Amino acid sequence: MQSNRTLELGTGLFVLLGFAALFFLSMQLPQSGLRLTGAKSGYHINAEFDNIGDLKVGAPVTMSGVNMGEVDRIRFDQKTYKAVVGMRIDSQYNQIPDDSFASINTQGLLGGKYIGLSPGGSDTFLKDGSHIDQTQSAIVLENLINKLFASFASKPSDSQSQSTDKEEPKK
């Protein structure tokens, strides 16, 4: 056997490293796990949305497609029944008009949600603790389809009975 010191040191390091890896995997990866991310620099702003879809903490905040920060907190306001999304914006982007417009968009066809900011025309800028008033919720595909069907159904309202008759034999 080798000298006991190096043996114990090596084994200890290995076991510690292994458990640290397992701890990280089981704590940091799952949604339910606790996060140990350190605070990053920048300032924080809030926005209320009717529906955030599947927006997640860590999702990017962009303006004109350029990444400016990330979503760092999502909570539910019990009084207004809206989702309050906290965002951290990098401190270099300190000239965003405070009447800017925030919308939740989808990356690509199947991608995740992100927040897109469109600039307003105000002379005063967003600062730490600011609140964005104009927001647009995430587009939920089911609602869109429902609207689509509703518009189909309402247009030929007089011939509705005929169309249902036509569809019957197909089934």
Place this chain on the structure above:
Amino acid sequence: MSKVTHGGFLSSGIRKFGAGAIFLAQLLVQSVPALARPRLIVYQIYNAGARSLIIIMLAGLFVGMVLGLQGYNLLQRFGSEDALGTAAALGLLRELGPVITALLFAGRAGTSLTSEIGLMRATDQLVAMEIMAVDPLRYVAAPRFLGGIVAMPLLSGIFNLVGLYGAQLVGVQFMGVDRGSFWSQMQGAVELRDVTEGVIKSLVFGVTCSLIAVNEGYHAEPTAAGVGLATTRTVVASSVLTLLLDLILTAAFL
């Protein structure tokens, strides 16, 4: 064990399984008193685990980077390259981490266990122990078996972690996937169940690979050629059984 070969392929295979199961039972019985000598086990954890660290980390890095490249190439066709983190994490946690770690473990640590014990057999060290009323199962086989079982899940966890950062290196740094999306989508899709699935798999593989390595060494023909053959059999049997068990476990978990 070469005398078994004329007994027909099927019956010799079944006999081998039976012999392995009996050996596993003996090992488990001897593992309890072996726990009274933790220093022996610690040495085997060092031998099987800490010394395999470099190869595991290197392999994890490369596998993660390949996952990043292939995943990015495939996902960007659908415009959903942000799902790269999810793809890499689930692939590593559920399949690649446990399986590749077990295959590397069989090659790196399993062979050394087999040849070490086989050489002890060939040089009559095991017989000498028995003569001194020292049970070689308890002092030679059981600590190596236990050390392998402890080392495997830890190695697999390290493999997964390094692999994730390898995928992030390629995906985020080279290919320009958004860092926040990479991690947040991953965290949204991965559940604790996926992590435990990987840990259970690697525990099962740890038992399998260590058992095969110790068994082959312990029952190796006491010649130079016999030890060589036993080492080869360790790698072949460990790899095949690992992949077979992976199939069964995956089917059970889904």
